[in-house]
Amino acid sequence: MIDLRSDTVTRPTAAMRAAMAAAEVGDDVYGEDPTVRALEERVAGLFGHEAALFTPTGSLANVLAVAALVGPGQEVLCEARAHIARAELGAHGAVTGLTMRTWSDPRGQMDLAAIGDLLAPDLGPFFVRTTAISVENTHNFAGGTVVPLDDLAAVRRFADDHGVGVHVDGARIWNAHVATGTPLADYGRLADVMAVCLSKGLGAPAGSLLLGPADVVAEARVRRKRLGAGMRQVGILAAAGLHALDHHVDRLADDHVHARLLAEAVGVDPATVDTNIVALECADAPGLVARAREAGVLVGAVGARTVRLVTHLDVDRGDAESAARVLASLLA
Ligand SMILES: *Cc1c(COP(=O)(O)O)cnc(C)c1O
Numbered sequence: 001m002i003d004l005r006s007d008t009v010t011r012p013t014a015a016m017r018a019a020m021a022a023a024e025v026g027d028d029v030y031g032e033d034p035t036v037r038a039l040e041e042r043v044a045g046l047f048g049h050e051a052a053l054f055t056p057t058g059s060l061a062n063v064l065a066v067a068a069l070v071g072p073g074q075e076v077l078c079e080a081r082a083h084i085a086r087a088e089l090g091a092h093g094a095v096t097g098l099t100m101r102t103w104s105d106p107r108g109q110m111d112l113a114a115i116g117d118l119l120a121p122d123l124g125p126f127f128v129r130t131t132a133i134s135v136e137n138t139h140n141f142a143g144g145t146v147v148p149l150d151d152l153a154a155v156r157r158f159a160d161d162h163g164v165g166v167h168v169d170g171a172r173i174w175n176a177h178v179a180t181g182t183p184l185a186d187y188g189r190l191a192d193v194m195a196v197c198l199s200k201g202l203g204a205p206a207g208s209l210l211l212g213p214a215d216v217v218a219e220a221r222v223r224r225k226r227l228g229a230g231m232r233q234v235g236i237l238a239a240a241g242l243h244a245l246d247h248h249v250d251r252l253a254d255d256h257v258h259a260r261l262l263a264e265a266v267g268v269d270p271a272t273v274d275t276n277i278v279a280l281e282c283a284d285a286p287g288l289v290a291r292a293r294e295a296g297v298l299v300g301a302v303g304a305r306t307v308r309l310v311t312h313l314d315v316d317r318g319d320a321e322s323a324a325r326v327l328a329s330l331l332a
Contacts, residue, residue, distance in 0.1 A: 035235030047188025072097030108139025144277025
């Protein structure tokens, strides 16, 4: 089977497993796991943030990050298909007690006019108060699209002008970095808080980080424990993340090449594929998913008429070419 459902399906490489096995560990709830501390310091440094917090999932990193900017009964603005709105199962409402309003953009991009129409930082005692804008980069359900740095900078200025915060869901910020050559710190300096994943294209078995100012991260550490996600000798997982940072960032460029190759085969303009995700519109997404499975290719439906193809560490060029042939013949 060639598995294009997600870049989360990768299995740790032998070298990654060796790094995990050799990791120095301690009790991270006591702040005594040297490998976790090394990972947190390294990733904070990469993005130019003061501090970082290791979390088991990106969803938890996002919940903690957004909660640093948006309190109960306040709202965050985000694009309509944002992961925080669609794929975290309502955690931000259920756990934090915040609300969301959304703008829509087919490529998951910023729309400052629409954001301006929604924004309500202080409309008096009868309106929910907007305290943050959230940006997803790359945008998952829009097809791995990159939000250009200039657009992120414009949102930053807009947010500053109106006294609201900026959250960046950077689960795949590594892909944006490799696709555009933008330094990670340039993205980092535009966000008050951000979340980044090690378990997507970087190929770690688990783990994400929340990045932000030291006091925000200290408070998030308390909330992480409150939610039951204080972990102990978790340097075993942090070691996988450190290994991924050493070995799996530059190779994301291969995934991007493979995604464009797939796009071309299924009739999607490769110029619209920024990174490792192809959003394929078709008449019957579940039907295509089923037929592809019979032909040895796993793909996922992310809507009634949208199939998502995702390239990753466990899909080499030969796999991508085989999958492209299978999908092209099914669509013919
Ligand atoms: C995968 C993903 C996350 C985090 O997901 P987890 O499965 O909770 O790690 C967050 N944002 C985006 C855009 C994602 O694709």
